[in-house]
Amino acid sequence: MADCSLRPHVHWAQRHRELYLRVELSDVKNPDVSIADNVLRFRGRAAAAAGRVLSHRQSVAPRIYMWGTFPRPSVCLRRAHKAPLCPLSQPHLEAQGHGAKGDNIYEFQIEFLEPVEPKPVCRVTQRQLNITVQKKESSWWERLTKQEKRPLFLAPDFDRWLDESDAEMELKEKEEEKINKMKIESRVPKDPFKHLKKGYLIMYNLVQFLGFSWIFVNMTVRLFILGKDSFYDTFHTIADMMYFCQTLALMEILNSLIGLVRSPLIPAVIQVFGRNFILFVVLGSLEEMQSKAVVFFLFYFWSIIELFRYPYYMLSCMGIEWKPLTWLRYTSWIPLYPLGGLAEAVCLIQSIPIFSETGKFSLGLPNPLNVTIQFSFLLQMYLIALFLGLFVNFRYLYKQRKQHLGPKKRKMK
Numbered sequence: 001m002a003d004c005s006l007r008p009h010v011h012w013a014q015r016h017r018e019l020y021l022r023v024e025l026s027d028v029k030n031p032d033v034s035i036a037d038n039v040l041r042f043r044g045r046a047a048a049a050a051g052r053v054l055s056h057r058q059s060v061a062p063r064i065y066m067w068g069t070f071p072r073p074s075v076c077l078r079r080a081h082k083a084p085l086c087p088l089s090q091p092h093l094e095a096q097g098h099g100a101k102g103d104n105i106y107e108f109q110i111e112f113l114e115p116v117e118p119k120p121v122c123r124v125t126q127r128q129l130n131i132t133v134q135k136k137e138s139s140w141w142e143r144l145t146k147q148e149k150r151p152l153f154l155a156p157d158f159d160r161w162l163d164e165s166d167a168e169m170e171l172k173e174k175e176e177e178k179i180n181k182m183k184i185e186s187r188v189p190k191d192p193f194k195h196l197k198k199g200y201l202i203m204y205n206l207v208q209f210l211g212f213s214w215i216f217v218n219m220t221v222r223l224f225i226l227g228k229d230s231f232y233d234t235f236h237t238i239a240d241m242m243y244f245c246q247t248l249a250l251m252e253i254l255n256s257l258i259g260l261v262r263s264p265l266i267p268a269v270i271q272v273f274g275r276n277f278i279l280f281v282v283l284g285s286l287e288e289m290q291s292k293a294v295v296f297f298l299f300y301f302w303s304i305i306e307l308f309r310y311p312y313y314m315l316s317c318m319g320i321e322w323k324p325l326t327w328l329r330y331t332s333w334i335p336l337y338p339l340g341g342l343a344e345a346v347c348l349i350q351s352i353p354i355f356s357e358t359g360k361f362s363l364g365l366p367n368p369l370n371v372t373i374q375f376s377f378l379l380q381m382y383l384i385a386l387f388l389g390l391f392v393n394f395r396y397l398y399k400q401r402k403q404h405l406g407p408k409k410r411k412m413k
Helices: 073-082 164-187 194-231 234-248 250-258 265-285 294-317 323-329 333-358 375-405
Strands: 005-007 010-014 018-023 032-036 039-048 104-111 121-124 129-134 154-156
Touching: 039 129, 194 234, 194 250, 194 294, 234 250, 234 265, 234 294, 250 265, 265 294, 265 333, 265 375, 294 323, 294 333, 323 375, 333 375
Parallel strands: 005 104, 010 154
Antiparallel strands: 010 018, 018 129, 032 039, 039 104, 121 129
């Protein structure tokens, strides 16, 4: 038995250049919507949303029985109201959907009053189907359909309805807004070095990404081949590349200082100078520290963090956003920054006795009391400052994560 066709309730509104149709159907998939000869045709299988549903034919046609007899007119009317008729039509693409009352086929057609563009734009939601049709000429229609009598399934969409004067004001406001935007853009001086700056930032982030990728891959391969023995010669194998990357990282402070990037200056200074202090002063000046296992974990955590940070910045310079990378950029720091900070603290704690014994970098003051400022004491003060710096960076990164990954606030109209 063929499925019966129903008419959904359709709401409409207009602007000078557009027509808006809202079809009260839920769970519509792949709707068949087309415009030919200035007539919009819709056919689909779905579940009716809250609202009125009309039969395909408002007039009741007589049914022919195999016995060649006709039922009484009253019987025809009752049966027509109980079961809508199924028209004979050409095959259509049927949209799939479901609802509490089961699947039904819905269709309608509208012949527009004036010419329209033959390409409608459809947007399907769980509760309805929205169709936008462009008028060929900007004008205000006195009605939607060519026929003077309004079809029963069609009604105004009061949520979007505007009078002609209101629509003209809205159109003028949009044009004024567009003109003001163009004026503002014309007042902003164009940067002649824009492409040069972008190219520099892309190259900087690419070089840093390749450098830290080399460190990460080299350390990972050595770990699988040598096992725990790779912990103790990490510095002698990786130090040259780490020196290069961390020296180049000083450019991040300069980039923020001269306004090449929008990153705040203080977090960049804390991270770059903190790492370089550990690398050049603590590890680079003490051979005893260079064979410590903590160096492996320190370099490993540093490199993993940068594997997500620099590609994200590089793609941002190109105007590209890759959501998985964005999530990794603003999520990986949650475990990695505390682990990196812990490794830096362990380096400081292990180096304090060595600096105390050797007296390296200690400062003797020429005074009657013969006071000497021990560098190990300064390291203890720096250890406290290390955790304060980590707190500042954590707070900044948390705000960044909330801004990029948190729920978007809706703009109030």
